[in-house]
Amino acid sequence: MQQLKLFATAAFGVESVVARELKRLGYQDTHTDNGRIFFTGNYEAICRANIWLRSAGRVYVFIGKFEARTFDALFEGTKALPWEEWLPKDAQFPVTGNCVKSTLMSISDCQAIIKKAVVERLKKVYGLEVFPETGPRYRIEFNLLNDVATLAIDTSGDSLHKRGYRTLAYTAPMKESLAAALLMISRWSPGRPLIDPFCGSGTIPIEAAMMARNIAPGLERDFDSQSWPIIPKTVWYRALDEARSLIKPPDGERIIQGYDINPEAISIAQYHARQAGVQDSIHLQIRDVADLSSKYKYGFIVTNPPYGERIGEKKENARLYRTMGEVFRRLDTWSFYILNADPQFERFFGKKADKNRKLFNGGLLCYYYQYFGPKPPRSEKTDASGGPEGEE
Missing domain, CATH: 3.30.2130.30 (VC0802-like)
Known part of the structure; x- marks a missing residue:
């Protein structure tokens, strides 16, 4: 060929x-x-x-x-x-x-x-x-x-970030492709506990659940090149059949969790999880970040907390980041990955990141602050397998 x-x-x-x-x-x-x-x-x-x-x-x-x-x-x-x-x-x-x-x-x-x-x-x-x-x-x-x-x-048509499951509008949603990138940049792998305490409409936990279940992101949408006569239909059928055959069943324990203080956000997140077919893999709940806790000793927080440019928003967010710092420090064996546009975030959070990375969210320059927790014992690690060739 x-x-x-x-x-x-x-x-x-x-x-x-x-x-x-x-x-x-x-x-x-x-x-x-x-x-x-x-x-x-x-x-x-x-x-x-x-x-x-x-x-x-x-x-x-x-x-x-x-x-x-x-x-x-x-x-x-x-x-x-x-x-x-x-x-x-x-x-x-x-x-x-x-x-x-x-x-x-x-x-x-x-x-x-x-x-x-x-x-x-x-x-x-x-x-x-x-x-x-x-x-x-x-x-x-x-x-x-x-x-x-x-x-x-x-060959794609609509941007690949459009998986098809996010049909309800919510304030300032993150693109699905960026959420997936945040997860892949972090050291999180399927089988490890994950929390997004500011999950909004659920994009980060849903993308994580799709990765954990090995659900191909483009499985339920169309592409322009599907109608091109130069590509035999059998080639598309074979690729789609391969993707369907590699989907994993839910593992039974909802170690991927999303929280938000806004009831509407959680309602939308639950709907989107159902649309994506991962509702059995995610625990979604109304919860203030000040009340965050976990029964798991090791895990990951991957999140995109609020940030704003107006003076009132900046003051409110500074208080929020201080609260995050106090709460996250109690999870002292966890790793934290936080996308934020406020250049003063580390100062308010109370700790300098081990690493940061420049990214854009909706055209806004952000930093991906990465705080590395200790490695868990080998018995608590799981294989991050997935994809048709097996991901590392």
Whole structure:
């Protein structure tokens, strides 16, 4: 089967997580470039990457790369690429993209020129003057960076963070892909106790439960490339059957727990857990962080506590972070992983993090503060197996 050049996109700070996911899927030849993690694979790789990647944005087929300092160069470079290998005569092919630090900075002009160039190429191949665009969607995306154009076709459609289970709105929800990345950056593994004391609509505990049950995040949604005639339906069926066969049953003990002081948040979280099929794997409850405790000696807190820019919010949050510090210190054998946008968080919390990492949540620069607890005895550790190839 033909080897293709593919790439998955990742948010800032999450590139290494996506690269690790791809390697666990069996795609070892990865390299990262400007938020894109390149890998090679066949048609099956398109299916499996879309179905299994938890922390990526989208999966693309790489079409070409060339220098483009003028609109003529952009047109000719685009026209020279083999679009007919992917786009049938009835393809819908909208063009989107961005321009950064380049001579050509008008996105709308670049869109129009790339669209025209693809049409000119396909005219010669199909002998048509007008293309109906009534068939499957092939979203062409361009990236102009430092006068170099990269063109690709989106295989995913909707962003991969949209698993399909989160259907009810709640204030400032975290993307599912970021929640999964936070869990994978932490040392948490399935079988270890996990608490999110500010769970909101339940994204972190639900993602953890899906990881624990080895439920592929893309199993219950559709992708644009599912309707592409170039990828045999049997390839998709095989990838989906593989994912379904690897789902693990609930272990019976709800060691993944989510708490929130807001009753509406817990109600929404319970609904989303049912939608995701993990309601039997999570304990969700109304609880103030001041009352946090656990019967488990070792465990993990992975959470995203409130933060705000207004003066009143800052004062209230400072008090909250002090409370967190007092409460968390009682769990002195636990590890804490806290995403927060307040640069003074460590001071209020009362302890400097062992490590921090810059991440973006909803476009807002945050720090992922990591506090490492002691390692539990070997008898209390469990294997973090999962994924089709077995995750580490």
